Amino acid sequence: MQNADIARLLNRLADLLEIEGANAFRVRAYRSAAQSVEGLARSITDMLAKEEDLAALPGIGKDLAEKIATLANTGTLPALSEAEQRTPRGLLELLRISQLGPKRVKTLHDQLGIDSIEALRKAAREGKVSALSSFGKKTEEKILAEAERIDEREQRTRLDEAGQAADVLVAYMQQFDGVNRITVAGSYRRGRETVGDLDILVTCNNDQAVMDHFVAYDGVADVVSQGHTRATVHLHSGLQVDLRAVADESYGAALHYFTGSQAHNVSVRKMAAAKGLKINEYGVFKGDEQITARSEEEVFAQVGLPWIAPELRENRGEIEAAQQGKLPRLVTRDDIRGDLHMHTTASDGKASLREMAEAAQRLGYEYIAITDHSQRLTVANGLDIKRLRQQMEEIDALNAELTGITLLKSSEVDILEDGSLDFPDEVLRELDICICSVHSKFELSRARQTERVLRAMDNPYVNLIAHPTGRIINGREGYQLDIEAVLQGARTRGVHLEINAQPKRLDLRDIHVRMAKEVGVLLSIDTDAHSVAQLDNIGLGVSQARRGWLEKNDVLNTRTLAQLRKALKR
DNA sequence: GCCGTTTTCGGCCCGACTGTTTTCAGTCG
Numbered sequence: 001m002q003n004a005d006i007a008r009l010l011n012r013l014a015d016l017l018e019i020e021g022a023n024a025f026r027v028r029a030y031r032s033a034a035q036s037v038e039g040l041a042r043s044i045t046d047m048l049a050k051e052e053d054l055a056a057l058p059g060i061g062k063d064l065a066e067k068i069a070t071l072a073n074t075g076t077l078p079a080l081s082e083a084e085q086r087t088p089r090g091l092l093e094l095l096r097i098s099q100l101g102p103k104r105v106k107t108l109h110d111q112l113g114i115d116s117i118e119a120l121r122k123a124a125r126e127g128k129v130s131a132l133s134s135f136g137k138k139t140e141e142k143i144l145a146e147a148e149r150i151d152e153r154e155q156r157t158r159l160d161e162a163g164q165a166a167d168v169l170v171a172y173m174q175q176f177d178g179v180n181r182i183t184v185a186g187s188y189r190r191g192r193e194t195v196g197d198l199d200i201l202v203t204c205n206n207d208q209a210v211m212d213h214f215v216a217y218d219g220v221a222d223v224v225s226q227g228h229t230r231a232t233v234h235l236h237s238g239l240q241v242d243l244r245a246v247a248d249e250s251y252g253a254a255l256h257y258f259t260g261s262q263a264h265n266v267s268v269r270k271m272a273a274a275k276g277l278k279i280n281e282y283g284v285f286k287g288d289e290q291i292t293a294r295s296e297e298e299v300f301a302q303v304g305l306p307w308i309a310p311e312l313r314e315n316r317g318e319i320e321a322a323q324q325g326k327l328p329r330l331v332t333r334d335d336i337r338g339d340l341h342m343h344t345t346a347s348d349g350k351a352s353l354r355e356m357a358e359a360a361q362r363l364g365y366e367y368i369a370i371t372d373h374s375q376r377l378t379v380a381n382g383l384d385i386k387r388l389r390q391q392m393e394e395i396d397a398l399n400a401e402l403t404g405i406t407l408l409k410s411s412e413v414d415i416l417e418d419g420s421l422d423f424p425d426e427v428l429r430e431l432d433i434c435i436c437s438v439h440s441k442f443e444l445s446r447a448r449q450t451e452r453v454l455r456a457m458d459n460p461y462v463n464l465i466a467h468p469t470g471r472i473i474n475g476r477e478g479y480q481l482d483i484e485a486v487l488q489g490a491r492t493r494g495v496h497l498e499i500n501a502q503p504k505r506l507d508l509r510d511i512h513v514r515m516a517k518e519v520g521v522l523l524s525i526d527t528d529a530h531s532v533a534q535l536d537n538i539g540l541g542v543s544q545a546r547r548g549w550l551e552k553n554d555v556l557n558t559r560t561l562a563q564l565r566k567a568l569k570r
Numbered sequence: 571g572c573c574g575t576t577t578t579c580g581g582c583c584c585g586a587c588t589g590t591t592t593t594c595a596g597t598c599g
Binding site for chain 2: 023024025026027028029030032033058059060061062063064098099100101102103104133134135136138139186196197199224225226227229230231232242244257258260262265266267268269270272273274278279280281282
């Protein structure tokens with residue numbers, strides 16, 4: 001059982017208990033424990049093996065520590081099986097319909113025997129739902145509309161796609177005279193790899209007019225709700241957008257509130273309560289007196305904390321770190337001195353060697369590594385030994401010509417099924433940096449896949465494992481890999497791992513990045529660019545690194561070229 | 571079910587919007 005699996009099952013149990021009508025705070029305890037497990041930089045399995053006390057983790061007491069241990073050891077939990085016996089599993093999918101929470105789901109089941117989306121559709125079409133007390137005609141219509149299109153709204157939206165939608169919408173809102181400040185907050189501002197919706201904060205003097213302007217936006221498919229300080233819409237793309245309007249003097253408090261995460265906000269507000277203060281989206285209050293909170297810094301200061309970067313606000317220890325003055329000084333885009341993973345027209349890239357080099361110069365980089373695919377990857381026009389050596393000569397010529405930038409000879413070498421590499425050692429030896437990755441046989445067992453990567457790292461010429469898990473966001477899970485074993489293996493061998501900044505990859509993911517930091521493995525943030533424009537994706541990789549608490553020194557390619565060459569020595 | 575500078579019981583962040591209610595419950599973020 002991986003941490004994510006344990007968290008998923010705890011959340012499922014929470015859902016079931018909630019529908020049963022269990023104490024709301026008990027339900028919250030399960031969810032909070034799930035979040036705690038999900039955000040850990042170490043695996044529960046590993047902690048148990050070392051006989052560490054799970055009850056020491058935040059939000060986990062004696063009871064949940066035992067349940068989590070049972071889950072980790074057996075893959076099941078009696079309390080969960082029993083709850084599933086009592087409450088049909090089909091009720092869980094009903095919760096995915098907005099408008100439907102635990103209370104209404106219970107009513108639907110108790111009164112009409114509804115236990116699936118299909119049964120709900122049928123009952124709603126027959127008008128049976130609106131006949132229930134506390135359900136009306138409007139609610140029935142909304143539920144039916146949701147039930148008809150539930151499958152379309154399944155996925156969260158990738159960060160880069162959310163960004164594109166946000167840019168256009170922000171520009172549209174800025175055209176309106178009444179808008180003073182506008183900020184995209186929520187998980188977008190925290191740099192999460194996907195967002196559930198866009199949360200946009202505006203300050204203005206006439207909120208009603210601003211709300212009207214917002215819902216009149218071309219891209220709006222339907223208006224979910226509209227009040228005078230908040231409105232929710234769906235865009236034609238299916239993306240939900242929440243707009244929140246406050247006065248200028250509430251900007252700091254509102255930005256903090258609207259950035260979240262919810263768990264982070266709860267923790268900060270609890271701290272405020274302990275000091276006799278109350279924090280809401282309008283400000284910080286002592287009784288009826290409002291203490292100024294025009295900026296986030298002022299909000300944090302009121303509870304005795306320094307400003308915490310949005311990427312850290314997941315209630316994963318950032319508040320404790322802030323209290324102890326141990327917040328990381330997060331890596332920034334300006335710290336990046338080069339990009340160690342990119343392709344050219346020699347394999348499957350769109351730009352030539354020279355075009356990539358000149359683009360990197362414009363970005364102010366000191367070095368880049370040219371990492372076209374190796375011979376085995378024929379679909380990507382991988383280079384054989386002859387073509388690779390020819391490219392090395394071209395690189396020598398370009399290096400002699402260009403100033404301020406150094407091209408490193410490299411290759412993205414395929415890791416074959418048995419962990420051997422796609423080029424012989426005498427070729428690997430000629431490279432300035434050797435990066436390796438898995439492009440085939442994704443279906444191997446966890447043990448064999450892990451062994452495969454470890455074996456590849458045994459080769460003394462290997463420097464960097466690219467997109468280590470192979471996952472594609474909203475696409476595929478990635479291959480089974482014991483990431484802790486790979487990190488330990490990398491550390492003892494002096495190999496580095498990558499944060500691949502392709503928007504569909506972002507691989508390693510944030511939790512793995514944090515694990516790498518704990519283990520002491522340097523990561524490289526690379527774009528894997530297949531065109532000049534994609535070099536700009538570096539920012540997404542930096543966000544991911546920041547979410548993993550990385551500082552400048554934790555990142556390989558913040559080094560100068562001389563330092564880099566040194567760090568590559570194994 | 572968790573937790574403790576109101577500490578082993580009695581709290582648990584705080585507010586907006588909607589619909590169905592006629593003062594508020596349910597849902598959401």
